[in-house]
Amino acid sequence: MSDKKLRIALVQMHVDAGNPDANYERLKMKLEEAVQGTEKPDLIMLPEMWNTGYALEQIDQIADVNGERTKVMLSSFASEHRVQLIGGSIAEKRENGVYNTIYAFDENGEVIADYSKIHLFRLMDEEKHLLAGEKLGQLKVAGADAGMMICYDIRFPELARKLALGGAKAMFVPAQWPNPRLHHWRTLLLARAIENQMFVIACNRCGTSGSSTFFGHSLIIDPWGEIIAEAGEEETILRAEIDLSMVDAVRAKIPVFEDRRPALY
Numbered sequence: 001m002s003d004k005k006l007r008i009a010l011v012q013m014h015v016d017a018g019n020p021d022a023n024y025e026r027l028k029m030k031l032e033e034a035v036q037g038t039e040k041p042d043l044i045m046l047p048e049m050w051n052t053g054y055a056l057e058q059i060d061q062i063a064d065v066n067g068e069r070t071k072v073m074l075s076s077f078a079s080e081h082r083v084q085l086i087g088g089s090i091a092e093k094r095e096n097g098v099y100n101t102i103y104a105f106d107e108n109g110e111v112i113a114d115y116s117k118i119h120l121f122r123l124m125d126e127e128k129h130l131l132a133g134e135k136l137g138q139l140k141v142a143g144a145d146a147g148m149m150i151c152y153d154i155r156f157p158e159l160a161r162k163l164a165l166g167g168a169k170a171m172f173v174p175a176q177w178p179n180p181r182l183h184h185w186r187t188l189l190l191a192r193a194i195e196n197q198m199f200v201i202a203c204n205r206c207g208t209s210g211s212s213t214f215f216g217h218s219l220i221i222d223p224w225g226e227i228i229a230e231a232g233e234e235e236t237i238l239r240a241e242i243d244l245s246m247v248d249a250v251r252a253k254i255p256v257f258e259d260r261r262p263a264l265y
């Protein structure tokens, strides 16, 4: 396998809102499932806020303090199985409040990047209970630059473009995106892939929490905008192999980045 190729597994799972113990247990089983079989993934990604769900009224009590519980579990899994992990996002309690944070690990279990969601989603009351991050999500995968955004962030094309201009060839997107906005989810992810000529790899949760239902439909999209893999509405491990060298080929065919006129807009 060339070092530009990457086998990806997305853990599309149910999240039990307000019950971290159940979610850590469920995730352990799902991670074991993801590395079973002959086609072991190089990289695994999890959904948004998988540790607590949107139990925002209690988030201060149940968020993972400095991400410690999560880091211990995911780091040891990553090093044991020699797999890169984009740890979805978790509710993470810091001194000044709670953030919606991704930790990414390399195959030695080292934290290589973190990103806290910068756009808080008012429709789900995030701004009342969470603090917004202040920096971009950038990391390396298979030797290439990549970016991270969380759920609602995909509605901001400027963010994806900024990461693409910074060199990102793939964008990783953990989400808890509920019904009835499947059309928005698919369209926005496809648009981010096509306009930035990059892979977009998005892992949504599924199942029901209170009155919200989550449709799953995790997606892996290539830089031409073709869907390589799409999940249904149930729990699953969505798998695909991507070849990051495709990004340069697509950008050479339609040179969007050379043709930009930033002086005019």
Ligand SMILES: NC(=O)CCC(=O)C(=O)O
Residues within 6 Å of the ligand: 048, 121, 124, 150, 151, 152, 153, 155, 175, 176, 177, 178, 181, 184
């Ligand atoms: N968790 C989220 O950020 C949800 C975003 C969402 O549903 C949307 O429509 O945007």
